[in-house]
Amino acid sequence: MKRKLTFLTALLITAGSAMAQDSPLWLRKNDISPDGTKIAFTYKGNIYTVPTEGGRAYQLTSNQSHDSDPMWSPDGKSIIFSSYREKSKDIYKVSAEGGKPVRLTSHPGNETPLTVLEDGSVVFSANIQQDAQYGDFPGGSQVYRTGPDGGRPELVTSLQIADMSVAPDGTVIYEDYKGYEDPLRKHHTSSVTRDIWICVPTAGPSEGLRIDGISIFTKLSSFKGEDRNPVFTPDGKAYYYLSEQDGTLNIYYSRIPENVLVNEEIKPQQITFYKGNPVRYLSIADNGTLCYSYDGELYTIRNGGKPEKVAIQIITDQIEKEAEVQTLTSGATHMAISPEGNEIAITVRGDVFVTSVDYKTTQRITNTPEQERGMTFSKDGRTIYYAAERNGHWGIWKTSLTEKEDKMFTYAVKMREEMVTAPGQTCFQPQVSPDGEYLAYLKDRTAIAVMDLKSGKERILLDRMVNYSYTDGDQSYEWSPDSRYILCNYQANGGWNNEDVAMIDVETGEITDLTESGYSDGGFRWALKGKAMTWTSDKAGYRSHGSWGAERDIYIMFFDGKAYADFLKDKEDREIAKIMGDEKKNRKEKKDSAKVEKKQEKLVMDLDDRKDRIIKLTRFSGRLGDHYLTRDGKKLYYSVRLEKSMDLCVMDLEDNSVKVLQKGVMGSIHPSADEKYLFLHTGSGISRINIASGKKESIPFSGEFERKPAKEREYIFNHIWKQVSEKFYDPEIHGIDWEGYRNTYAKFLPHIDNNFDFQEMLSEMLGELNGSHTGARYSYRSGLTNGSLGAFFDNGYEGDGLKIQEIIKGGALYLQHPDIEAGDIITAINGEEIKAGADYSHMLKGKAGKKIVITVKQKGKKEKDLFIEPSYTDYRQMYNRWVRQREEMVRKLSDGRIGYVHVEGMDSESFRRVFSDLLGKYRTCEAVIVDTRHNGGGWLHDDLATLLDGTGYIRFEPRGQYIGTEPYNKWTKPSCVLIGEDNYSDACGFPYVYKTLGIGKLIGAPVPGTMTAVWWETQIDPSLVFGIPQVGALGVKEGRYLENMQIEPDIIVYNEPASVLRGEDMQLEAAVAEMLKEINK
Secondary structure (H helix, E strand, C coil): CHHHHHHHHHHHHHHHHHHEECCCCCCEEEEECCCCCEEEEEECCEEEEEECCCEECEECCCCCCCEEEEEECCCCCEEEEEEEEECEEEEEEEECCCCCCEECCCCCCCCEEEEECCCCCEEEEECCCCCCCCCCCCCCCEEEEEECCEEEEEEEECCCEEEEEECCCCCEEEEECCCCCCCCCCCCCCCCCCCEEEEECCECHHHCCECCCCCEEEECCCCCCCEEEEEECCCCCEEEEEECCCCCCEEEEEECCCCCCCCCCCCCEECCCCCCCCEEEEEECCCCCEEEEECCEEEEECCCCCCEECCEEEECCCCCCCCEEEEECCCEEEEEECCCCCEEEEEECCEEEEEECCCCCEEECCCCCCEEEEEEECCCCCEEEEEEEECCEEEEEEEEECCCCCCCHHHCCCEEEEECCCCCCCEEEEEECCCCCEEEEEECCCEEEEEECCCCCEEEEECCCCCCCCCCCCCCEEECCCCCEEEEEECCCCCCCCCEEEEEECCCCCEEECCCCCCCEEEEEEEHHHCEEEEEECCCCCECCCCCCECEEEEEEECCHHHHHHHHCCHHHHHHHHHHHHHHHHHHHHHHHHHCCCCCCCCCCCCCCHHHCEEECCCCCECEEEEEECCCCCEEEEEEECCCCEEEEEEECCCCEEEEEECCCCCEEEECCCCCEEEEECCCCEEEEECCCCCEEECCCCEEEEECHHHHHHHHHHHHHHHHHHHCCCCCHHHCCHHHHHHHHHCCHHHCCCHHHHHHHHHHHHHCCCCCCCEEEECCCCCCCECECCEEECCCCCCCCEEEEEECCCCHHHHHCCCCCCCCEEEEECCEECCCCCCCHHHHECCCCCCEEEEEECCCCCCEEEEECCECCCHHHHHHHHHHHHHHHHHHHHCCCEEEEECCCECHHHHHHHHHHHHHHCCCCCEEEEECCCCCCECCHHHHHHHHCCCCCEEECHHHCCCEEECCCCCCCCEEEEECCCCCCHHHHHHHHHHHCCCCEEEECCECCCCEEEEEEECCCCCEEEEEEEEECEECCCCEECCCCCECCCEECCCCHHHHHCCCCHHHHHHHHHHHHHHCC
16 A cells, blocks of 8 residues: 555656746747736747746636737736637637637738737737738738727738837837848848837827828838837837847837937937847836846846846646657658568658558558658668668668568568667668668768678768758669669769769779760669660750759660660561571570579670760650669650649650550659569659559558657757758858757757747747748648638728729639729628628638629619639739839839839749840830849849840841841840849849849849858658758859848838838839939930
8 A cells, every 4th residue: 555655646746747847938929917017928839927026827828729929908907819729820819817718800811919009909910901002012911900809900001010019199119021031030230120110100099090101100220130029118208129239139228209200310228238049029017117038038127127037837737748649641751662572661750661562551660759761671671771860960770670580571570770870970861782782872961972781891982072962862873783883963063053974883983974964964764774874854955944944855875885776776677687587596695684684794884985875765855753764675654744744654665656654643763673563652652553554553551650749849959950050051150159059949849849839949049040041930721711802992981891992903803793893882792791890701711712692782783792703812913913003103204215024033934024025015115124122032143134234236127127136135225123122032142143244223222141042941740841041152253152241222212111101112213213314315
């Protein structure tokens, strides 16, 4: 009995310690109550309150969904917060004492509370719809107000605002948003960093709060870095905010100018002096007490005193399971076929499994929270080699069958795992040689190493500096059938964008660049038992007009003259050979070949004349996937895009016929050893095709996966840290203490149990890099959308129904009911009346792409019911509208003498539109404005600069008639380029090129230096990705990276908030004036 009681006591102590936390971390999204006695905050996706003196926190919400962004109502009786409990992110209200929350918003527009007004109305940001007059780029969020109990959201302003505070007199102070950059990036100074503005609204809070083109705006901050999170002092005469003026986000104090129309220079006073992590989530009580989050904990400052940590105890249940068993039937990311062809090794969610080819039986080989990938079987099939990232390093491991009677992994009980490569190295992508004596793998990502499996000795065959690895898995190599040679991709001497295929002699180490084409070669395979290779190249395919991309062909190169001659024989040649008595000889050769089938004959490579022995196998270039040439050289299997999908085709090389074997097939091709089947790995599943019949069948698997969420997050955290340390474009990582930051942020892991918080924490750590193209992303998808009717509605209309202000060209109403026009009123949707002030978003929720009935009242006519199919989005129509508006502005201001084009993205499709307009629609114009604002990048800088850098050198004039100028495919007249703070990536690179080459002037706002190439890597939890800026662009003229080098305009012009709200474009007007000056010289 005593023993049992002791055991029970120990169990209770353990349980209690798991539920109580005296020093919880990652306390975020905090807000102090109006009376300064309590703090609301978020911890592990729930809302808590705690006295400002500290103590035990009271859990206000306990929903399994993510709750966040708490804000107190002015009377302190309620708390407003956001939640995903109904799938989309909506706003709720709950009593400060607890209880059932009330839903205030229901539009799937990512609603986030910004502030609560004195009457209890909630001001929030959401992406619903800008007003018709708004002149800035479409697609961002707007600011709305809803009543204390909800109701139809009322538009406050179309400006995109990140944070705001409202003074007692109704004056608004806010944090602006100029363009994309990860919100948690730190330490940068550039034009896209946030600023603090003050605004005297057109209508104050008592009148509904409205900020429009006649409101008064003044920018208060002048620091070129981050200024965030402004809050008014209780009297509204000053404000606190966060700023990086001393290198990290600290609290500053500044007074409000006496005259907001005058941009008075006021020196702010620094309040906190932290040197490590940033201060976040500043709030203020009516008594002036400040509250904020620092290093995952909460602090207050009272009456100008020193910061005081709020000691908090949280007692709560642990919702997340330590381990959760799941059955995985899809999501295979890698595969390898056993030598016997009766089982397949796969990786799913980072673990290795082996499944039977004929049955669903699946055996788990590894069970770790870390990641395994890239398997290969030993020659006898009793060992599987794979890469595993453990203890912070990628290494090659193996699992072997230990019992002689076990013939297959699928049904084995006992296995042994061992590490093959030395600890502390970066090794992955193993391949066993066909003779089973050697193991090849990538070392340091690009070096090709070979290990003698008997002695364990390692040799480096290809130096790591020959190739560059952009993404893990982008390097390729393959053993020859006799294990003497290796084919590999080859980028030596700057060939990153036009790879070759090389051959390595494993015995001598000699490397031969086989293709040397200057084009992009890859997708290589050994063919005809090693006497040739097949590969794909884009040297004969149609190329993208701008940016990357080209159609490819499949080629074959022969390393044996006789094999080449035999391959060229047609059906008649073979018949002649039979008649001439070669049939007996052929039979003998087949017998001899069968004798050496088990032992591959040694290959003799004749490489001197290899370029004279190349044949293009495909007749037409195309968008190719994988391919495979049968060992007898008679049939070529390949996937190619024909119409709507990638299709698996087979070409008979004897009669050159091509037929589609299977439609909708894309993925890597793996032939079985006897060539009876082609196994296809599509990226998530596996199937096989019977070559003789063409029948396709799926290979099902059902693996038991033990997910350990906390351990998995710990692995992802360390993996991301390691990837950055090895792949960040600057090996010095901008001079920061990257090791120290790992320790700084690792301590938060035990206090995070969801991907919302995890993504935020990862972004905080990655933000320390002060680099573009980074941060973590969590792709939460609610699956909810609102159908769009394709119209602007009158925000000033107060009656029942929705009054149409403008029909959007190309939208649902425009296309389906062209008789509906501005001024008409939609009174009901699917028979449900739309009442004044009532929210109607639920009527359109989930209705995109479905037929609904709208009731419309037109002036002087009876109401009528109309069937309509709402669209999923009006973004494309809104974008086209924005471009047309600017085209018309330029036409009017220049009297048709100047053209206007917008470069939507740095891609081929955008280039084609620009090319078409320049040399078509604007052929008669004297100059052109090229607008690159709001462009997120791609790869087009050189194509676009070349297009605009034309100088006419020949005029074609038959019999005195002018018919054209050479160069005919370039713009040869004056141009200028519009730029802005949200030009990103290659949209930063192009203005740099344009200015460096002296083509014309840059006009607008400075462009942040973001010209790097990024890899967004998906994690073993596929809902998480993160970015590494890993290819730096070095400006030859400056001798430095363009990353963090701001591109300054020749003529600086900012679009002021009020002008944008009035539909004006001051930057565009300045560009027209400059071009008129140019052409009037």
